[in-house]
Amino acid sequence: MLVLEFKIKGKPHQYAAIDEAIRTAQFVRNKALRYWMDTPGVNKYDLNKYCRVLAREYDFARELNSTARQASAERAWSAIARFFENCRKSVPGKKRCDPAPSHGARERAPREGYPKFKKNSRSVEYKTSGWKLLDPKHIVFTDKKGIGRLKLIGTWDLAFYDSEKIKRVRLVRRADGYYAQFCVSVEVRETLEPSGNTVGLDVGLKEFYTDSNGQTEPNPRFYRNAEKKLKRAHRRVSKKQKGSANRKKAVNRLGRVHLKISRQREEHAKRLARCIPPSPPFQRGVGGDLVAYEDLRIKNLVRNHYPPFAPLSKGGWGDDAGWYQFRKWLEHFGVKFGKITVAVNPAYTSQKCSSCGTVVKKSLSTRTHVCQCGCELDRDHNAAINILNAALSTVGHTGTWVDDPNASGDLTATLAGANLSEQVGSLKEESPRRDSWGVSI
Structure with a gap:
C-alpha cells in the first residue's frame, strides 16, 4: 500500500461537516466496542453487521456512508485484536484477556489493558464508496453529511494511478488544517546492486x-529546542477562560507547535533511515x-x-x-x-x-x-x-x-x-x- 496525502481546501460549512463525520465515526467505533464488551462471542463480522443496526436506530449514523461505518467498526476490532495479541505475548499491563462474562462482571474487572473508548478522534475513513475523484485535484463526498466538493493541494499526481487501485480515503483533522489520505494498492520496490557491506x-x-x-x-533534540515555545504556548492557554474562543485559539497554537516537533522528528528519522x-x-x-x-x-x-x-x-x-x-x-x-x-x-x-x-x-x-x-x-x-x-x-x-x-x-x-x-x-x-x-x- 502507498499513502498519498493532500491538504484540503474547503469552506467553513464543509469543515463543520467533516467534523460531524469524524464524530459519527467515533460514535460507531465506541458503540461497536461496547457491543463487544456486553456480548460474549462477538467477532469482526458481527461488528460489521451491528453497523446496520446503528444506522436504523440513529439518523445521524445513517447519514454516514455505510463503508465508513464499517471502517469504524474495523477500528474497534483492531483494538480488540491487538489487546488479545498483547495478552498472548504477556505484555505488562494487559491483565485481563478473557471474553466478557457479563456486563456487571466486566464493569468490576480491572480496566487496564482493555481497548478504550475514543474521546477525541481526528479522522474518518471511507472505503471504495461514498466519494468520487472528479479530477486529480478535486474530490467529492456523496454521503448525506454534506461535505461536498473539496480541493486537493499537493504535488502527487493521482491521475498516474488507476482509480480502482485507491482502496480507502481518509479525512484527517490536524492543528493546521484538514488533510485527505489516499491508500493506493501498489507495490513500491527498487532493485539495488549488492554492496557487500x-x-x-x-x-x-x-x-x-x-x-x-x-x-x-x-541527536537533533527537537523537543528540547522547542521547550521555550511550548512553555509560552501553555501559559497562554492557562490564562484564557475555559470555553472561550480565545482559549480555543490558544489551544490551536499549542497544537501547531507540537505538530511541528512531531513532523521534524518524523522527517529526521525518515531521511536517516533512507540513507x-x-x-x-x-x-x-x-x-x-x-x-x-x-x-x-x-x-x-x-x-x-x-x-x-x-x-x-x-x-x-x-x-x-x-x-x-x-x-x-x-x-x-x-x-x-x-x-x-x-x-x-x-x-x-x-x-x-x-x-x-x-x-x-x-x-x-x-x-x-x-x-x-x-x-x-x-x-x-x-x-x-x-x-x-x-x-x-x-x-x-x-x-x-x-x-x-x-x-x-x-x-x-x-x-x-x-x-x-x-x-x-x-x-x-x-x-x-x-x-x-x-x-x-
Missing part, C-alpha cells in the same frame, strides 16, 4: 546512533546489505524513572530521540530496497567486549569501553560491533536474536522480499509515503 547500529542519547564503523549521527540502505542520490554514510539494530522496548524505557535510567524517561532525552520512528522507517526501506534488517536482543551489547567477549560492567555515565585485553573503544561503537556480530550469527533465521532459547521475542527481522503486512505492529500501516510537499521518499 554489513552494518550494526546502536542508538543512544549522546549521539542519535553510532554504527559499527565508528560513524555517528548527532542507510544505500540508494542514489543518497550515497552517504553506513549503507549495507544487512543492517542490524537493537530490539528496544521504547515504551518501557521512557517510563522508567529509576535514577540510572532517568535521562531515558519523559522529560529526559530518550523521549525526544525518535528511536521508534527510526526503526519503523528502517524496516520499511529495507523491504523497499531489498535489504535485510535484523533486530537483536540488546542484552549485554554495551557491557560485552567486542574483541574478546568479556563482560565489562559499566554505568550509563561511563562512555568509554576499556577491557583487559587492550580493547579501548567508545561505548556506543563497541555496542554497535556486538549488535552486528549477533545479527550475523543469526542470518537465515527470522526473528529476534536471543541468547536464551526459551526467551520470547517479536518476529521483527525483515528479509528481502518479505511483506510489510507480515512485520510487527509498528509496520502495519498501508505505507509511510505521506509527504504532501512532493519530497521523494
Whole structure:
C-alpha cells in the first residue's frame, strides 16, 4: 500500500461537516466496542453487521456512508485484536484477556489493558464508496453529511494511478488544517546492486546512533529546542477562560507547535533511515546489505524513572530521540530496497567486549569501553560491533536474536522480499509515503 496525502481546501460549512463525520465515526467505533464488551462471542463480522443496526436506530449514523461505518467498526476490532495479541505475548499491563462474562462482571474487572473508548478522534475513513475523484485535484463526498466538493493541494499526481487501485480515503483533522489520505494498492520496490557491506547500529542519547564503523549521527533534540515555545504556548492557554474562543485559539497554537516537533522528528528519522540502505542520490554514510539494530522496548524505557535510567524517561532525552520512528522507517526501506534488517536482543551489547567477549560492567555515565585485553573503544561503537556480530550469527533465521532459547521475542527481522503486512505492529500501516510537499521518499 502507498499513502498519498493532500491538504484540503474547503469552506467553513464543509469543515463543520467533516467534523460531524469524524464524530459519527467515533460514535460507531465506541458503540461497536461496547457491543463487544456486553456480548460474549462477538467477532469482526458481527461488528460489521451491528453497523446496520446503528444506522436504523440513529439518523445521524445513517447519514454516514455505510463503508465508513464499517471502517469504524474495523477500528474497534483492531483494538480488540491487538489487546488479545498483547495478552498472548504477556505484555505488562494487559491483565485481563478473557471474553466478557457479563456486563456487571466486566464493569468490576480491572480496566487496564482493555481497548478504550475514543474521546477525541481526528479522522474518518471511507472505503471504495461514498466519494468520487472528479479530477486529480478535486474530490467529492456523496454521503448525506454534506461535505461536498473539496480541493486537493499537493504535488502527487493521482491521475498516474488507476482509480480502482485507491482502496480507502481518509479525512484527517490536524492543528493546521484538514488533510485527505489516499491508500493506493501498489507495490513500491527498487532493485539495488549488492554492496557487500554489513552494518550494526546502536542508538543512544549522546549521539542519535553510532554504527559499527565508528560513524555517528548527532541527536537533533527537537523537543528540547522547542521547550521555550511550548512553555509560552501553555501559559497562554492557562490564562484564557475555559470555553472561550480565545482559549480555543490558544489551544490551536499549542497544537501547531507540537505538530511541528512531531513532523521534524518524523522527517529526521525518515531521511536517516533512507540513507542507510544505500540508494542514489543518497550515497552517504553506513549503507549495507544487512543492517542490524537493537530490539528496544521504547515504551518501557521512557517510563522508567529509576535514577540510572532517568535521562531515558519523559522529560529526559530518550523521549525526544525518535528511536521508534527510526526503526519503523528502517524496516520499511529495507523491504523497499531489498535489504535485510535484523533486530537483536540488546542484552549485554554495551557491557560485552567486542574483541574478546568479556563482560565489562559499566554505568550509563561511563562512555568509554576499556577491557583487559587492550580493547579501548567508545561505548556506543563497541555496542554497535556486538549488535552486528549477533545479527550475523543469526542470518537465515527470522526473528529476534536471543541468547536464551526459551526467551520470547517479536518476529521483527525483515528479509528481502518479505511483506510489510507480515512485520510487527509498528509496520502495519498501508505505507509511510505521506509527504504532501512532493519530497521523494
